[in-house]
């Protein structure tokens with residue numbers, strides 16, 4: 100609801116994200132641009148790792164899904180065919196007194212939740228961003244920033260299927276930006292106006308829709324578990340008849356328990372042949388599929404899995420945030436799965452002399468060929484550990500006076516704070532085994 104105050108954890112996380120270089124307000128020196136966010140050094144690595152984890156699970160690790168990267172700008176007829184021009188709207192109300200705008204379904208009661216003023220009647224507000232292509236700003240040159248990546252897959256499905264020689268059932272995956280002029284964005288990167296989606300469309304014979312719908316529900320649920328998300332904070336929500344999008348026969352959301360309540364993180368939809376039928380109608384092109392074995396010609400059904408990369412990043416951060424007391428002091432850590440942690444290991448010479456920085460740099464350069472590494476030689480080692488705990492770095496490698504004698508180093512693990520003493524030539528294999536692969 101509009102006036103609900105975000106609990107403290109969100110504020111704490113937002114400030115940690117700023118402090119440790121994960122996420123900043125866009126255009127901050129100009130006072131910020133509402134609901135747009137920039138990812139800093141740690142954030143860009145974390146989000147990239149999450150996207151790679153998705154990409155590998157959805158494409159590299161299986162033979163039946165191909166990737167695509169379609170343009171953000173598409174022919175305007177696409178959005179007529181998809182139903183977005185007609186249906187992609189939210190009901191909006193304005194306060195006549197303070198001029199604030201709200202989604203009608205977010206407002207309880209008849210008056211403005213901010214100032215108590217009178218509200219206008221709800222009107223439908225289209226969420227697509229409109230712009231003009233070329234030098235002339237007239238209605239013939241209107242284009243839209245895509246509000247979902249899915250349409251770039253539908254219009255290309257035969258372009259992808261033919262060269263890759265895939266046979267139904269097969270899928271097409273895409274990661275890319277989407278834009279929605281949300282009426283009430285907020286809760287940090289949970290709902291912004293520019294965001295990234297990770298979508299996969301699975302093309303199937305219509306008779307198999309129930310089977311593949313259930314299959315993809317299970318696959319997608321497990322993907323979050325594989326990333327270390329606490330299952331107790333996840334649940335399913337099935338869309339009732341009044342919630343179903345115009346294209347969907349059946350839809351389930353995976354929800355996560357955010358500090359501001361349970362909300363969707365991913366949708367799994369049975370879109371039937373709605374989109375292909377509409378593109379046939381609007382483009383006049385045949386988009387049917389000929390089964391090479393049975394010779395049956397038909398329009399495939401589509402099971403869609405639609406996740407947000409930014410929302411997944413928020414889930415990962417919230418899931419990882421921990422505070423604990425260590426020897427009377429508060430320790431803050433991001434207990435990120437090492438597979439997706441932005442930096443895999445930090446390298447610390449204990450002191451800035453006696454040849455320790457030189458040895459540390461040698462180890463750093465060696466490991467940099469394999470992992471994202473951070474080098475830090477300033478300040479007390481305890482303070483350096485704390486900084487890495489907050490940034491979610493799973494391993495800290497310290498070079499001390501013993502290293503100079505026997506070439507061993509201390510490896511400290513973030514969550515347990517346990518330390519191992521190992522030979523520096525074994526570091527690569529040691530880290531590789533502990534980090535795991537995906």
Ligand code: ATP
Nearest residue numbers: 279281289290291294363364365366405406407410
């Ligand atoms: P919501 O009900 O939260 O507006 P939706 O049902 O419109 O979401 P979909 O159209 O199914 O969402 O989009 C798929 C996924 O894209 C969502 O599960 C979410 O992870 C992500 N997403 C959608 N809108 C936004 C947004 N404004 N900001 C960030 N991520 C978004």
